[in-house]
Amino acid sequence: MSVRILALVGSLRAGSHNRQLAEAAVKHAPEGVTIELFEGLADVPFYNEDIDVEGGVPAAAARLREAAGSADAFLLFSPEYNGSIPAVLKNAIDWLSRPYGAGAFTGKPAAVVGTAFGQYGGVWAQDETRKAVGIAGASVLQDAKLSIPESVVRFAETHPGDDTEVVEGLTKVVEALAHAGSAAAA
Template structure:
Protein backbone atom coordinates (compact mmCIF):
# COMPACT_ATOMS: atom_id res chain seq x y z
CA UNK A 1 0.00 0.00 0.00
CA UNK A 2 1.32 3.45 -0.89
CA UNK A 3 1.50 6.29 1.58
CA UNK A 4 -1.21 8.95 1.42
CA UNK A 5 -0.34 12.23 -0.25
CA UNK A 6 -0.31 15.10 2.22
CA UNK A 7 -1.72 18.25 0.61
CA UNK A 8 -1.89 21.52 2.52
CA UNK A 9 -4.49 24.21 1.82
CA UNK A 10 -3.49 27.84 2.24
CA UNK A 11 -6.45 30.22 2.35
CA UNK A 12 -5.85 33.77 1.10
CA UNK A 13 -8.63 35.28 3.19
CA UNK A 14 -8.66 36.11 6.88
CA UNK A 15 -12.34 37.04 6.96
CA UNK A 16 -14.62 35.15 9.30
CA UNK A 17 -17.16 33.52 7.02
CA UNK A 18 -14.79 33.55 4.03
CA UNK A 19 -16.18 31.77 0.97
CA UNK A 20 -12.68 30.50 0.25
CA UNK A 21 -12.22 29.13 3.76
CA UNK A 22 -15.53 27.29 3.33
CA UNK A 23 -14.15 25.73 0.15
CA UNK A 24 -10.93 24.80 1.97
CA UNK A 25 -13.00 23.28 4.79
CA UNK A 26 -14.68 21.00 2.24
CA UNK A 27 -11.59 19.70 0.44
CA UNK A 28 -11.01 16.55 2.52
CA UNK A 29 -14.49 15.21 1.85
CA UNK A 30 -13.92 15.69 -1.90
CA UNK A 31 -10.39 14.28 -2.02
CA UNK A 32 -9.49 10.86 -3.39
CA UNK A 33 -8.83 8.13 -0.81
CA UNK A 34 -5.05 8.40 -1.23
CA UNK A 35 -4.94 12.09 -0.28
CA UNK A 36 -5.05 13.81 3.11
CA UNK A 37 -5.84 17.53 3.21
CA UNK A 38 -4.55 19.69 6.04
CA UNK A 39 -4.94 23.40 6.76
CA UNK A 40 -1.87 25.64 6.75
CA UNK A 41 -0.75 27.51 9.84
CA UNK A 42 -2.46 30.89 9.98
CA UNK A 43 -0.97 33.63 7.85
CA UNK A 44 -2.77 36.28 9.94
CA UNK A 45 0.13 36.96 12.30
CA UNK A 46 2.91 37.12 9.74
CA UNK A 47 4.31 40.68 9.95
CA UNK A 48 4.45 42.90 6.89
CA UNK A 49 7.52 41.99 4.91
CA UNK A 50 10.53 44.02 5.98
CA UNK A 51 14.06 42.84 5.19
CA UNK A 52 15.22 44.52 8.40
CA UNK A 53 13.35 41.81 10.33
CA UNK A 54 15.61 39.20 8.75
CA UNK A 55 18.51 39.17 11.13
CA UNK A 56 21.05 36.92 12.75
CA UNK A 57 18.26 35.40 14.85
CA UNK A 58 16.45 34.23 11.72
CA UNK A 59 12.97 34.88 10.39
CA UNK A 60 9.78 35.55 12.38
CA UNK A 61 8.42 32.40 14.04
CA UNK A 62 5.20 32.61 12.01
CA UNK A 63 7.19 32.56 8.76
CA UNK A 64 9.27 29.60 9.90
CA UNK A 65 6.09 27.71 10.88
CA UNK A 66 4.50 28.27 7.47
CA UNK A 67 7.70 27.35 5.64
CA UNK A 68 8.09 24.14 7.67
CA UNK A 69 4.49 23.16 6.93
CA UNK A 70 5.00 23.80 3.19
CA UNK A 71 8.19 21.75 3.24
CA UNK A 72 6.46 18.87 5.02
CA UNK A 73 3.53 18.76 2.57
CA UNK A 74 3.71 16.86 -0.70
CA UNK A 75 1.78 19.64 -2.40
CA UNK A 76 -0.09 22.91 -1.80
CA UNK A 77 -3.53 24.16 -2.79
CA UNK A 78 -4.07 27.90 -2.65
CA UNK A 79 -7.74 28.74 -2.09
CA UNK A 80 -8.08 32.49 -2.36
CA UNK A 81 -10.37 35.36 -3.19
CA UNK A 82 -9.50 38.12 -5.63
CA UNK A 83 -8.86 41.59 -4.23
CA UNK A 84 -8.66 44.50 -6.67
CA UNK A 85 -8.07 42.20 -9.65
CA UNK A 86 -5.16 40.46 -7.92
CA UNK A 87 -3.77 38.41 -5.04
CA UNK A 88 -4.88 39.48 -1.53
CA UNK A 89 -2.14 41.42 0.25
CA UNK A 90 -2.02 39.02 3.20
CA UNK A 91 -1.35 36.07 0.88
CA UNK A 92 1.24 37.95 -1.18
CA UNK A 93 2.95 39.00 2.05
CA UNK A 94 3.16 35.39 3.28
CA UNK A 95 4.55 34.24 -0.07
CA UNK A 96 7.09 37.09 -0.08
CA UNK A 97 8.35 36.13 3.38
CA UNK A 98 8.65 32.41 2.64
CA UNK A 99 10.34 33.07 -0.70
CA UNK A 100 13.16 34.92 1.10
CA UNK A 101 14.22 31.84 3.03
CA UNK A 102 17.35 30.05 1.84
CA UNK A 103 16.16 27.08 -0.23
CA UNK A 104 12.57 28.33 -0.10
CA UNK A 105 10.02 25.50 -0.03
CA UNK A 106 7.94 26.58 -3.06
CA UNK A 107 10.68 25.50 -5.49
CA UNK A 108 9.47 22.43 -7.40
CA UNK A 109 6.48 22.06 -5.06
CA UNK A 110 3.29 20.90 -6.86
CA UNK A 111 0.64 23.60 -6.47
CA UNK A 112 -3.03 23.80 -7.45
CA UNK A 113 -5.19 26.92 -7.44
CA UNK A 114 -8.82 27.42 -6.46
CA UNK A 115 -10.88 30.53 -5.96
CA UNK A 116 -14.39 31.47 -4.97
CA UNK A 117 -15.93 34.88 -5.47
CA UNK A 118 -19.29 36.56 -5.16
CA UNK A 119 -19.18 37.65 -8.81
CA UNK A 120 -19.15 35.98 -12.21
CA UNK A 121 -15.37 35.61 -12.74
CA UNK A 122 -14.75 33.48 -9.68
CA UNK A 123 -11.29 34.89 -8.92
CA UNK A 124 -9.79 34.32 -12.38
CA UNK A 125 -7.61 37.45 -12.31
CA UNK A 126 -6.19 36.50 -8.90
CA UNK A 127 -5.25 33.07 -10.22
CA UNK A 128 -3.50 34.61 -13.23
CA UNK A 129 -1.40 36.86 -10.99
CA UNK A 130 -0.69 34.06 -8.51
CA UNK A 131 0.51 31.86 -11.38
CA UNK A 132 2.97 34.60 -12.39
CA UNK A 133 4.36 34.76 -8.85
CA UNK A 134 4.65 30.99 -8.57
CA UNK A 135 6.40 30.65 -11.94
CA UNK A 136 9.09 33.03 -10.70
CA UNK A 137 9.45 30.90 -7.56
CA UNK A 138 9.91 27.78 -9.73
CA UNK A 139 6.85 26.04 -8.31
CA UNK A 140 5.20 23.27 -10.34
CA UNK A 141 1.78 24.78 -10.96
CA UNK A 142 -0.96 22.35 -11.98
CA UNK A 143 -3.07 23.55 -14.92
CA UNK A 144 -6.34 21.66 -15.43
CA UNK A 145 -9.02 21.22 -14.41
CA UNK A 146 -9.26 24.76 -13.08
CA UNK A 147 -11.53 25.73 -10.18
CA UNK A 148 -13.32 29.10 -10.34
CA UNK A 149 -16.40 29.16 -8.13
CA UNK A 150 -18.69 31.92 -9.35
CA UNK A 151 -21.52 33.50 -7.36
CA UNK A 152 -20.03 31.77 -4.32
CA UNK A 153 -22.51 33.08 -1.77
CA UNK A 154 -25.18 30.90 -3.36
CA UNK A 155 -23.00 27.79 -3.23
CA UNK A 156 -22.10 27.49 0.44
CA UNK A 157 -23.82 26.74 3.70
CA UNK A 158 -22.63 29.42 6.09
CA UNK A 159 -23.89 27.55 9.16
CA UNK A 160 -21.73 24.50 8.46
CA UNK A 161 -18.92 26.45 6.77
CA UNK A 162 -18.99 24.09 3.77
CA UNK A 163 -19.33 24.22 0.00
CA UNK A 164 -22.68 22.64 -0.89
CA UNK A 165 -23.11 23.28 -4.63
CA UNK A 166 -22.95 19.89 -6.32
CA UNK A 167 -21.50 21.13 -9.64
CA UNK A 168 -18.70 23.00 -7.85
CA UNK A 169 -18.02 19.97 -5.65
CA UNK A 170 -17.74 17.75 -8.76
CA UNK A 171 -15.21 20.11 -10.39
CA UNK A 172 -13.14 20.17 -7.20
CA UNK A 173 -13.27 16.37 -6.92
CA UNK A 174 -12.06 16.10 -10.51
CA UNK A 175 -9.28 18.61 -9.86
CA UNK A 176 -8.12 16.82 -6.70
CA UNK A 177 -8.04 13.44 -8.47
CA UNK A 178 -6.04 14.84 -11.39
CA UNK A 179 -3.81 16.80 -9.00
CA UNK A 180 -3.02 13.60 -7.11
CA UNK A 181 -1.74 12.01 -10.34
CA UNK A 182 0.23 15.18 -11.12
CA UNK A 183 1.89 15.15 -7.67
CA UNK A 184 2.96 11.54 -8.16
CA UNK A 185 4.45 12.39 -11.59
CA UNK A 186 6.32 15.40 -10.22
CA UNK A 187 7.68 13.37 -7.29
CA UNK A 188 8.96 10.49 -9.46
Protein backbone atom coordinates in the same frame (compact mmCIF):
# COMPACT_ATOMS: atom_id res chain seq x y z
CA MET B 1 -0.10 6.78 -2.91
CA SER B 2 0.29 9.04 0.12
CA VAL B 3 0.38 12.75 -0.68
CA ARG B 4 0.39 15.70 1.70
CA ILE B 5 -1.09 18.94 0.30
CA LEU B 6 -0.79 22.24 2.14
CA ALA B 7 -3.79 24.53 1.64
CA LEU B 8 -3.35 28.29 1.93
CA VAL B 9 -6.48 30.47 2.06
CA GLY B 10 -6.26 34.10 0.99
CA SER B 11 -9.17 35.27 3.11
CA LEU B 12 -8.97 35.77 6.86
CA ARG B 13 -12.72 36.26 7.37
CA ALA B 14 -14.29 33.60 9.60
CA GLY B 15 -17.24 33.07 7.24
CA SER B 16 -15.13 33.20 4.07
CA HIS B 17 -16.48 31.17 1.18
CA ASN B 18 -12.89 30.41 0.16
CA ARG B 19 -12.23 29.04 3.63
CA GLN B 20 -15.37 26.92 3.28
CA LEU B 21 -14.10 25.75 -0.12
CA ALA B 22 -10.83 24.72 1.54
CA GLU B 23 -12.78 22.87 4.24
CA ALA B 24 -14.63 21.05 1.47
CA ALA B 25 -11.31 20.04 -0.09
CA VAL B 26 -10.18 18.61 3.26
CA LYS B 27 -13.48 16.77 3.73
CA HIS B 28 -13.60 15.29 0.23
CA ALA B 29 -9.90 14.49 -0.24
CA PRO B 30 -9.44 11.12 -1.94
CA GLU B 31 -7.98 8.18 -0.05
CA GLY B 32 -4.25 8.57 0.45
CA VAL B 33 -4.38 12.35 0.22
CA THR B 34 -4.08 14.55 3.28
CA ILE B 35 -4.90 18.22 2.94
CA GLU B 36 -3.66 20.39 5.77
CA LEU B 37 -5.42 23.73 6.06
CA PHE B 38 -2.71 26.09 7.32
CA GLU B 39 -3.88 28.18 10.24
CA GLY B 40 -2.07 31.39 11.08
CA LEU B 41 -1.52 33.40 7.90
CA ALA B 42 -2.83 36.46 9.78
CA ASP B 43 0.10 36.16 12.17
CA VAL B 44 2.81 36.12 9.51
CA PRO B 45 4.41 39.58 9.30
CA PHE B 46 4.85 41.25 5.92
CA TYR B 47 7.93 39.88 4.25
CA ASN B 48 11.01 41.94 5.02
CA GLU B 49 14.48 40.70 4.21
CA ASP B 50 15.80 42.45 7.34
CA ILE B 51 13.88 40.02 9.57
CA ASP B 52 14.45 36.98 7.36
CA VAL B 53 17.78 36.12 8.93
CA GLU B 54 19.03 32.88 10.44
CA GLY B 55 17.94 32.72 14.05
CA GLY B 56 15.65 35.73 13.65
CA VAL B 57 12.80 34.53 11.44
CA PRO B 58 9.50 35.38 13.17
CA ALA B 59 7.84 32.31 14.70
CA ALA B 60 4.72 32.53 12.50
CA ALA B 61 6.82 32.65 9.33
CA ALA B 62 8.96 29.75 10.58
CA ARG B 63 5.80 27.68 11.23
CA LEU B 64 4.59 28.45 7.68
CA ARG B 65 7.92 27.41 6.21
CA GLU B 66 7.99 24.23 8.28
CA ALA B 67 4.49 23.23 7.14
CA ALA B 68 5.36 24.03 3.53
CA GLY B 69 8.65 22.19 3.69
CA SER B 70 6.95 18.91 4.51
CA ALA B 71 4.22 19.32 1.85
CA ASP B 72 4.29 17.42 -1.42
CA ALA B 73 2.04 19.96 -3.16
CA PHE B 74 0.14 23.20 -2.58
CA LEU B 75 -3.50 24.19 -3.05
CA LEU B 76 -4.08 27.93 -2.89
CA PHE B 77 -7.54 29.44 -2.44
CA SER B 78 -7.79 32.99 -3.73
CA PRO B 79 -10.70 35.37 -3.46
CA GLU B 80 -10.44 38.55 -5.50
CA TYR B 81 -9.81 41.85 -3.72
CA ASN B 82 -10.17 44.88 -5.99
CA GLY B 83 -9.42 42.72 -9.03
CA SER B 84 -6.25 41.24 -7.56
CA ILE B 85 -4.64 38.75 -5.18
CA PRO B 86 -5.22 39.28 -1.44
CA ALA B 87 -2.19 40.64 0.46
CA VAL B 88 -2.18 37.77 2.97
CA LEU B 89 -1.81 35.18 0.21
CA LYS B 90 0.86 37.16 -1.64
CA ASN B 91 2.75 37.57 1.65
CA ALA B 92 2.70 33.81 2.23
CA ILE B 93 4.06 33.28 -1.28
CA ASP B 94 6.81 35.83 -0.59
CA TRP B 95 7.91 34.09 2.62
CA LEU B 96 7.84 30.67 0.96
CA SER B 97 9.84 31.89 -2.05
CA ARG B 98 12.92 32.40 0.16
CA PRO B 99 15.72 31.64 0.33
CA TYR B 100 15.96 32.54 -3.33
CA GLY B 101 16.16 29.42 -5.50
CA ALA B 102 15.56 27.07 -2.58
CA GLY B 103 12.18 28.15 -1.20
CA ALA B 104 9.48 25.69 -0.15
CA PHE B 105 7.67 25.91 -3.51
CA THR B 106 10.71 24.96 -5.57
CA GLY B 107 9.87 22.02 -7.82
CA LYS B 108 6.59 21.20 -6.09
CA PRO B 109 3.21 21.25 -7.84
CA ALA B 110 0.63 23.91 -7.02
CA ALA B 111 -2.93 24.59 -8.05
CA VAL B 112 -5.05 27.69 -7.51
CA VAL B 113 -8.81 27.73 -7.08
CA GLY B 114 -11.34 30.07 -5.55
CA THR B 115 -14.65 31.78 -5.44
CA ALA B 116 -15.64 35.43 -5.53
CA PHE B 117 -18.72 37.61 -5.59
CA GLY B 118 -18.27 38.68 -9.23
CA GLN B 119 -19.51 36.95 -12.35
CA TYR B 120 -16.11 35.43 -13.17
CA GLY B 121 -15.34 33.88 -9.78
CA GLY B 122 -12.07 35.71 -9.13
CA VAL B 123 -10.16 34.60 -12.23
CA TRP B 124 -7.95 37.72 -12.28
CA ALA B 125 -6.73 37.09 -8.74
CA GLN B 126 -6.32 33.38 -9.39
CA ASP B 127 -4.30 34.05 -12.55
CA GLU B 128 -2.06 36.46 -10.62
CA THR B 129 -1.67 33.88 -7.86
CA ARG B 130 -0.61 31.26 -10.42
CA LYS B 131 1.92 33.73 -11.81
CA ALA B 132 3.36 34.59 -8.37
CA VAL B 133 3.60 31.01 -7.13
CA GLY B 134 5.16 29.94 -10.43
CA ILE B 135 7.80 32.65 -10.20
CA ALA B 136 8.37 31.51 -6.60
CA GLY B 137 9.41 28.13 -8.00
CA ALA B 138 6.27 25.97 -7.99
CA SER B 139 5.23 23.77 -10.90
CA VAL B 140 1.81 25.33 -11.48
CA LEU B 141 -0.88 23.04 -12.86
CA GLN B 142 -2.35 25.39 -15.43
CA ASP B 143 -5.25 23.07 -16.30
CA ALA B 144 -6.29 22.35 -12.70
CA LYS B 145 -8.63 25.28 -12.16
CA LEU B 146 -11.88 26.02 -10.40
CA SER B 147 -13.38 29.52 -10.35
CA ILE B 148 -16.82 29.77 -8.80
CA PRO B 149 -18.72 32.97 -9.55
CA GLU B 150 -21.35 34.78 -7.49
CA SER B 151 -20.29 33.20 -4.19
CA VAL B 152 -22.54 35.38 -2.04
CA VAL B 153 -25.62 34.11 -3.88
CA ARG B 154 -24.47 30.57 -4.58
CA PHE B 155 -23.38 29.86 -1.01
CA ALA B 156 -25.99 31.94 0.81
CA GLU B 157 -27.69 28.82 2.10
CA THR B 158 -25.33 26.05 0.98
CA HIS B 159 -21.83 25.21 2.16
CA PRO B 160 -19.50 24.58 -0.80
CA GLY B 161 -18.93 21.07 0.57
CA ASP B 162 -22.62 20.31 0.03
CA ASP B 163 -22.72 21.59 -3.57
CA THR B 164 -22.31 18.55 -5.86
CA GLU B 165 -20.97 20.54 -8.82
CA VAL B 166 -18.40 22.31 -6.63
CA VAL B 167 -17.28 19.08 -4.96
CA GLU B 168 -16.84 17.39 -8.36
CA GLY B 169 -14.74 20.29 -9.68
CA LEU B 170 -12.70 20.51 -6.51
CA THR B 171 -12.12 16.74 -6.47
CA LYS B 172 -10.74 16.86 -10.03
CA VAL B 173 -8.29 19.60 -9.04
CA VAL B 174 -7.20 17.74 -5.89
CA GLU B 175 -6.75 14.48 -7.83
CA ALA B 176 -4.59 16.20 -10.46
CA LEU B 177 -2.56 17.87 -7.72
CA ALA B 178 -2.18 14.61 -5.80
CA HIS B 179 -1.00 12.81 -8.93
CA ALA B 180 1.55 15.55 -9.63
CA GLY B 181 2.60 15.63 -5.96
CA SER B 182 3.10 11.88 -5.92
CA ALA B 183 5.23 12.04 -9.06
CA ALA B 184 7.29 14.95 -7.68
CA ALA B 185 7.92 13.14 -4.40
CA ALA B 186 9.08 9.96 -6.16
